[in-house]
Amino acid sequence: MKKFQVYGALMLLGASVLLTSCFKNEEDDIFDKSASERLDDAKVYYSQILTDKGGKWQLEYYANGDEHGYVYLMTFNNDGRVTISGQNEYIGYEYNPVSTGAKVFKSETSLWEVVGDNGPVLSLNSYNRTFHIFASPYDIPPYGEQETDESGEGHEGDYEFDLMKYSNDTLYIEGKKRQIKMIMTRVDANIDDQVYMNYVTAMADSFFHPKFPIVFMNLPNGKRYGIKDGATQIVTMWDFDKDRISYEASYNAIVNHDGFSLMEPFTAEGCTVQRFVRQNSGALQSLEDPSVTIDAGALNSDVMFNHDNINKAVLDSTYISAWTLDAGSLTGNMLTAYNAMKASVNKGTRKLGVISIEHAGTDQYNDKLALLKGSNKVPFFDSYVMVIRVSMSSTSSANVILPLVPKFEGEEYVTLDLDEPTTQLGQNLINAVPELANFIALFRDKKFKLSAVNSLAPTVLTMALADDAGEAMKFVIR
C-alpha cells in the first residue's frame, strides 16, 4: 500500500508539471510585437535614420585589427543608392596600381540596404570601388610595392554592419565578420565631400607632428600617459611614470574630421575614453570624459626642453627638439639689441646667422669640451646650448655657443641660466663685438613665459619676458 501511495504522489507531481506547461502561455508578452515584426520595424527605423537630414555620414572604418582607421563619407539616398567618398593610399593603388602611395580622393555610387539578420544590418551590397577595396581578396597594393602578398586575404574588411545603437546623430555599428565596433556620425548634408576629405587628410598629415614623438593623455588625477607614434595612427601608450618598453600597449586609431578616436576604448585610472575632439587650442578633449585631454605637455619641460622625456621614453636622440629664433618676430628692446648686434657683426665677409636653442647631445661639440671654463659648469655635451651662428667667410665660422641650464616654473615659465661661451673663438667674437654681449644679456638669467597657438603640435613657441609681454620673440622647431 505504501508503494502505491508513493506512485500516487509522483503522479500528482507529474500532473502539476503538465499543468505548468500549459499555464506559461498565459503570461503577458514582454513585447507588443513578434520578433519578426520588431526586426522589420528596426529596419524601417534605421533606414529612416540613415536617410534623415540629407543622409550624410562620416564612417570611421577599421578593416582589421592591424591597421589604422580610414574615414569615409557616405550619403544615403532614399532610392537605395549610397555615394561613398574616401581619400587614402589604397584608393590610390586601386585606381593606379603604380601609385607611390599618395592619398587619392574618389567618390563612387553603389547600393545600400538595411536587411534583417539577427538584428538590423546595414549592407553595402553592391560593389563600390572606393570602399570595397578593403573587403577585396586581392592584393592591394600590388605585391612588391609595399606589403607582403595578401592574395586571398586582402585587408579582410567588412561591408556589412550590425546596427547596434543610435544616439545623438551617432550610429554605433559592428562589422559582421570581424566584429570590429565602429562609429558613424551624421555630418552636414551640404558639405562638399572632397573639401571634407581634403581637410581630414590634412588633419591626419599634420595632427600629430612627427617632431613631437611623445604627446600626453592627461587624466583628472594628474596622472598622464605617454602617446607615441600618433602620426602613424597606430599609437603606443604607456603610464609615463613607468618604463615604456615594459608597459606600452598599442591602439589602432583614426584621425577624423573633428579629432581623433581609438578603435577600442582606453581605460586607466578609472577613466574610459575613446573619442577626442580637437579644441581651438589644438588639444584633444575626450567626448566621454571632458576632464581627459591630449596635448604635447608642459611647454617648458616637455616641449622646448624635451631631452629628459626622450631619454625616459627610450627614443632616438634625433627626436630631441631644436628651436630656431624667428628674428622677424622680435619686439621691444630685444629687437633693438638684435638689430644693433646684427649691424656690428655683419662686417665684410662676417655675417650673423641663425640663433637657436637646442640640445648639444651630439658629437659636434664634444671636441670643445676642453674649453669649458671652471669645474662648476654643466658638461655641455649633455646640456642645452644657445648658439649664435656667425660665418666668417664662406668656409669658416665662429659660432658663439653658450651652455644653458633651463629652470622651470609651472608649465610655461623658464629661466635661462646661460654660461660663458665654450670656445675661444666665440669669446673673441664677443670681445670684438660688444653688441653680442648686450644681446646675450637680455636672455641671461631672465624668466620667460612660453606660449603656443597649437598645444598638440606646438611647432612655434612664443617666448616673452615674464614681467614684460612686450619683449617677445618666436622660436620655430627645426
Place this chain on the structure above:
Amino acid sequence: MKLYISALLLSSVALLPMASCSDDKLGDTIFPEITDELDPSAYTYKFDLWLQKNYLEPYNVNFNYKLADIDANMNYNLVPADYNKAMDLALLTKYLWFDVYDKIAGKNLLKETSPRVLQLVGSSALNPNTGSETVGLAEGGVKVTLFNVNNLNVNSFQNVNDGALHTMHHEYTHILHQKKNYPTEFNRLSVGRYDASNWSSRGDLEGGVVNSLGFVTKYASSDYREDFAETVSNFITMTDAQWNRVLELAGRGWYNFTDQFGNDNWYCYYYYTNNVANDSTKAYIDEFSIYRDASGTMFTGSYQRAVTPYVNDTTYNVDGEMVVNILDANGFRVETAGGNPTGFVLDAAGQRIPIKVYPVEDEDEINGREVILQKVNIARKWLMDDWGIDLDAVREEVQWRQRNYNLEELRQQIANMGN
C-alpha cells in the same frame, strides 16, 4: 480508500495531456506580411522588375545580384558584384542560357530544372591557404554562385564564357544528371585515368595532354561527373575553332621532358639535328617554332649546317670553264658568300636544306579524339532521350547567339521596363 484516491488521481493525470492545451488557438502569424511588390521609387526598380518578369515569374529563379555575407562562405573574403556588371550578366545569362533552352526544349524545362538561386559575387573566391580559385559553385542543384563578376568583359563572349556562361552550363549539367543519371557507360570510357588530386598540374599545351587522354579539359580529368559536365558545357560553349583544336590536340602524341629546373615540358614534335637521324641528334620542339610548306611537310626555322673541314671541289661547266665549289666533310656542297663558306649545306638546286620536323608518335594507346567524341555521343543521346534536349541544336543556338549578341539592344529590355 487511499487506493481509490490514488486511482482517481491516476485517471486525472491520464486525462491531463489530452485536455491540457485544448483551448489553445493559433494566433496571427508572427511574421509580417510579405509582399513582392517592388518600390517604383527605388533606383533598382527597372532592373528588379525585369528580374521579376524574366527570372522569378517564368522560372521561379531568384537572381541575387546583391551580396549579403550570409549568402556566401564566410571564410572567404569576397566583395559584391558591380551593379552595372550584374545587369549585363543577367541579360546575357537569360539570352545565352535560359532563352536557348526555352527555344530548343520548351518553356517548362528550366522552370522545372534550373537552380532556384543564381548568386553573383564580384571577386574571385581565392583560398589564401591553398592559392586555389573557385570560379563557380553549385549547391545541391538549388543555388549556383558565380564569382569574379566584376572582372568580366561583357563585350567579349569569350570572356563571358570563361567567366560565367561556361560555369552555368557546367553546373546546369550537374543538376540534370543529379535528377536523372546518365548512362554508366560514360564512366567506363576513361576509367583509371582520372586524377582527383593532381588534375590541375597535368602538363599540357592548352590542355592538350589531357585531350589526348580523352578529356575536353584538365578539370574533366578530375572525376567522371566533372568529366560529364565539362564535356557537355564545353561542347556547347566552345567555338568551332576551339572544339576542333581540342580534337586535334587529342589526336596527337605527347612527349614529356623535365628540364634542369624541374619543370615539366610537353612536346608534340621533334627533329634531328642536321637531319641526321639517330638518338643522340633527336631534339624536341614546340609547335609554335615549326612551319609547314605547301605540301604540309613540317620544318624548323633552321637549316642543315655543313661539317668541317671544308674541301675545294673543282669542276668544269658546259662551256669548259672551271668552277670551284666548297664541299663539307660529308661531301655536301656548302653555301658561300664572297668566296667564303657560310656554313649551310645546299641541295642540288642550290637551296639551303631545311631541318625537318616529325610528330611525336602517339603511344598512349588511347584515341583521345575518339573517346571525346564517344562521350559527346553518350551525352547527346541521354539529353535527347531523358530530357528532350537536342544537344547539337543547343550548341548551334548558343554559338549563333555568342557571335551575334548586341548588348546595347539587350540593355533596352531593362531601360524600357515600367514604361
